Amino acid sequence: MVASARHADFRNGDVSFWWSRLGGLPPARPALSGDLTVDVAIVGAGYTGLWSAYYLKQADPTLRIAIIEQHVSGFGASGRNGGWLSGEFGWSRERYARAGGRQSVIDFQRALWATVDEVIDVTNRHGIDADIVKGGALRYAINPAQQARLDAELAYERSWDVGADDLTALDASEVRQRIAVAGVTGGHWSPHAARIQPAKLVRGLSQLVEEIGVPIYERTTALRVSPHVVTTDHGLVHAGVIIRATEGFTAHLPGHHRDWLPMNSAMIATQPLPASMWEQIGWAGNEVLGDSAHAYLYAQRTADDRIAIGGRGVPYRFGSGIDPSGHTQQRTVEILTGLLHRAFPQVESVPIEHAWCGVLGVPRDWCAAVGLDRSTGLAWAGGYVGIGVATSNLAARTLTSLILRRDDALVRLPWVNRTVRKWEPEPLRWLGVHGLYRMYRTADAHEDRSQSSLTSPIARFASRLAGRH
Numbered sequence: 001m002v003a004s005a006r007h008a009d010f011r012n013g014d015v016s017f018w019w020s021r022l023g024g025l026p027p028a029r030p031a032l033s034g035d036l037t038v039d040v041a042i043v044g045a046g047y048t049g050l051w052s053a054y055y056l057k058q059a060d061p062t063l064r065i066a067i068i069e070q071h072v073s074g075f076g077a078s079g080r081n082g083g084w085l086s087g088e089f090g091w092s093r094e095r096y097a098r099a100g101g102r103q104s105v106i107d108f109q110r111a112l113w114a115t116v117d118e119v120i121d122v123t124n125r126h127g128i129d130a131d132i133v134k135g136g137a138l139r140y141a142i143n144p145a146q147q148a149r150l151d152a153e154l155a156y157e158r159s160w161d162v163g164a165d166d167l168t169a170l171d172a173s174e175v176r177q178r179i180a181v182a183g184v185t186g187g188h189w190s191p192h193a194a195r196i197q198p199a200k201l202v203r204g205l206s207q208l209v210e211e212i213g214v215p216i217y218e219r220t221t222a223l224r225v226s227p228h229v230v231t232t233d234h235g236l237v238h239a240g241v242i243i244r245a246t247e248g249f250t251a252h253l254p255g256h257h258r259d260w261l262p263m264n265s266a267m268i269a270t271q272p273l274p275a276s277m278w279e280q281i282g283w284a285g286n287e288v289l290g291d292s293a294h295a296y297l298y299a300q301r302t303a304d305d306r307i308a309i310g311g312r313g314v315p316y317r318f319g320s321g322i323d324p325s326g327h328t329q330q331r332t333v334e335i336l337t338g339l340l341h342r343a344f345p346q347v348e349s350v351p352i353e354h355a356w357c358g359v360l361g362v363p364r365d366w367c368a369a370v371g372l373d374r375s376t377g378l379a380w381a382g383g384y385v386g387i388g389v390a391t392s393n394l395a396a397r398t399l400t401s402l403i404l405r406r407d408d409a410l411v412r413l414p415w416v417n418r419t420v421r422k423w424e425p426e427p428l429r430w431l432g433v434h435g436l437y438r439m440y441r442t443a444d445a446h447e448d449r450s451q452s453s454l455t456s457p458i459a460r461f462a463s464r465l466a467g468r469h
């Protein structure tokens, strides 16, 4: 769909820019044609489901595995995200430490870092080209409050054994040498991240799992997931183990309506920037880039020299609603365009080419989890709160260990078999999430205006209210 914008017409929706670069969503694979019995059934063909199929089949080629996908593989967040393949720890370390102790959290962090290389190794080994460049992650500040938060974050990370090689402080000129962000006051850089083209990765993974003998039944919706049986619109799938890998869509499954809130994240991509602009901006290292605002932004330089930038936009639709096409509200496009131009004023003349959005899963305690209930055979992974590109791979390896009853380090990580309370019913859920992001945006504006180094009390209040910390 084409919509009118400030500079030119741009595409809005069509699932994502990443898929449109690949000619749009591919034709669907055949649907399920009647009842089926397998060892492991996987609901959802995003990174979580596909990686799980890959590792299980590698570990035991005799396993009969089937994947059920309501649209086509990569239709969800896995084909729409910002392409940060990142080992950052985005959840509450304290909450995990209460479950597994301090060392288990440190082990979790190291496992996430190693996951970035694991994804790169597997894609290299199987010839999956996903435009991957491991340039690390650069986070920057543009006002005193953001800078104070970055400094505090660095000290906090150090207290969790994150060394100088794993997270390096940068002053303003060191940030500008990498990427010339306007008005930057400082930043930090982690080597544990890579830039990817998300749809290329998910497309490559779906082809890979099919090649190793795992069928993907597309245009097949799981209507209900019960112990040892998935009821679909094309038949029943009986299985010893069922993996629920439905992330932001989970709320639509009976019995799971209030488990993981489908949080919206939206992106825009520019047309390619001319070489003269890149000379001013730099970004030769292809770092993934993020700011330190409360309603933070994330960005990448794409392989074809555009800037793709994302943020929260309109965060949540009433009743856990989802716009399947990824159509994005004009207001959100304007917010993101404003953030882009603030960071890179020279880009104002470059038209926006595409806007889109998707949903990610947010548990009530904002902490990702993976688990298996042996008595029912029901397994799950997700609630990644927007850090799922690398995390889904770690989740899949962990599920593999749990399902194959391995007693290894993965099953001892503190996110295993974590259970949390449900989200509030509507309209409290809608009011809460909209209130949260309105407060975050107000706090960001307040910090910009005041030039104080203190984090706005509005943001502190909002985070406490949301149960984030």
Ligand SMILES: Cc1cc2nc3c(=O)[nH]c(=O)nc-3n(C[C@H](O)[C@H](O)[C@H](O)COP(=O)(O)OP(=O)(O)OC[C@H]3O[C@@H](n4cnc5c(N)ncnc54)[C@H](O)[C@@H]3O)c2cc1C
Binding pocket: 043, 044, 045, 046, 047, 048, 049, 068, 069, 070, 071, 072, 073, 074, 075, 076, 077, 078, 079, 080, 081, 082, 083, 084, 085, 086, 220, 221, 222, 223, 245, 246, 247, 248, 249, 250, 253, 264, 265, 266, 267, 298, 310, 357, 358, 359, 360, 381, 382, 384, 385, 386, 387, 388, 389, 390, 391, 392
């Ligand atoms: C705009 C955006 C930007 C993001 N940026 C980043 C980023 O830069 N870095 C990062 O780490 N993370 C990012 N994320 C989050 C990341 O993309 C996700 O955490 C990750 O892709 C989750 O993968 P998944 O396989 O668990 O879920 P999904 O990719 O959402 O896959 C779930 C699949 O299940 C299918 N499904 C759902 N319900 C059913 C059903 N009932 N029956 C059959 N099939 C079903 C869906 O169609 C879908 O294909 C972003 C997310 C969004 C939306």
